Amino acid sequence: MTDGFEGPSATPTAVLPAVVARVTALADRLGVPHAEVFDTGRLSVASGVPEPVVKALLSGRPAGERDVQARFLQRLDLLRRTRLKPNGRKYTQQEIADGAAMSRQQAGALINGDRRPTMEHCDAIQRFFRVHAGFLTAEDPEALVSALQRTEQDLLQKLAEREAAKSAEDPLEKLLQDHGVRGIAWRAAQLPTDQHRDKVAEWLDMLLESVKRPES
Numbered sequence: 001m002t003d004g005f006e007g008p009s010a011t012p013t014a015v016l017p018a019v020v021a022r023v024t025a026l027a028d029r030l031g032v033p034h035a036e037v038f039d040t041g042r043l044s045v046a047s048g049v050p051e052p053v054v055k056a057l058l059s060g061r062p063a064g065e066r067d068v069q070a071r072f073l074q075r076l077d078l079l080r081r082t083r084l085k086p087n088g089r090k091y092t093q094q095e096i097a098d099g100a101a102m103s104r105q106q107a108g109a110l111i112n113g114d115r116r117p118t119m120e121h122c123d124a125i126q127r128f129f130r131v132h133a134g135f136l137t138a139e140d141p142e143a144l145v146s147a148l149q150r151t152e153q154d155l156l157q158k159l160a161e162r163e164a165a166k167s168a169e170d171p172l173e174k175l176l177q178d179h180g181v182r183g184i185a186w187r188a189a190q191l192p193t194d195q196h197r198d199k200v201a202e203w204l205d206m207l208l209e210s211v212k213r214p215e216s
Contacts (some may be wrong), residue, residue: 013141016057019148026155030162037151045082047147048075048131049140057144064140072117075136076110076125083129100124 027037044051056063065071080090097107109115122136
């Protein structure tokens with residue numbers, strides 16, 4: 001066990017614009033308001049990054065707390081304010097200490113900033129509050145990127161569900177999904193005569209004429 005820990009050596013500031021662009025494109029495709037996917041309050045709670053820093057980073061300005069201990073205290077304070085007990089109250093120092101398997105004195109020193117946290121301390125507290133690994137330690141740009149990537153995954157899931165629902169409503173889409181263009185062509189090629197193959201082409205033409213796609 002060490003007296004403290006080192007933060008990541010590389011800040012993924014350059015990655016952030018690309019993630020923002022992908023989330024923006026997905027939101028536009030799904031018709032989700034930008035104010036919803038880039039809600040700074042929600043992103044702050046999800047990432048642990050203070051809301052003013054989230055706003056600055058999304059605007060392309062350099063921001064974030066570089067000092068490891070100060071960042072830890074910010075994130076721990078946010079956890080205590082947003083991850084509450086079932087009765088709506090904050091967890092006490094004793095409850096955090098018991099849940100993180102440390103003494104009350106250790107928990108109090110960490111919460112009050114009198115002791116630098118170790119990775120073991122951070123892991124234990126993260127498990128207690130049921131947040132992902134690195135919540136208390138990642139640099140602010142990295143933490144925001146991770147939160148936006150989770151938003152991106154949610155949007156991709158919604159897009160997949162929408163496309164699946166659209167295919168189920170469209171008989172032609174369902175045919176192509178079940179068999180594929182190559183599959184239909186392969187099956188037609190196995191027929192013994194040109195007359196049979198002409199029948200398949202005629203049937204496909206009839207299907208194309210009869211299918212009315214849903215209004216987009």
